[in-house]
Amino acid sequence: MLEAARESVPGLGQATVYRTIKALVDDGALHPVELPGEPARYELTVAAAHHHHHFRCDRCQRVFDIEGCPKGIEQIAPAGFRVRDHEVILYGVCAECA
Ligand SMILES: [Zn+2]
Ligand SMILES: [Zn+2]
Known part of the structure; x- marks a missing residue:
């Protein structure tokens, strides 16, 4: 930036x-x-404000928005834990770099 x-x-x-x-x-x-x-x-x-996640390309280092969210992700917290928020980051190679 x-x-x-x-x-x-x-x-x-x-x-x-x-x-x-x-x-x-x-x-x-x-x-x-x-x-x-x-x-x-x-x-x-x-x-x-529109809930989404990110994909980071290992080659060009750009970060892309990913639509959607894995269902039930907050349920993987141990019993009795209260989840406030979550972050999902996928790493790999974007379509342009692949
Ligand atoms: Zn890339
Ligand atoms: Zn999410």
């Missing part, structure tokens, strides 16, 4: 970009997508 922003706005400082992203997250316009061990990515909250 920073790279893309830099291309369109030469000389844009990193601090400005992070401040802007933080403001958008605080406003609720952007929603962080957290993948373990990777820098934070963001998506529009309107898109995130």
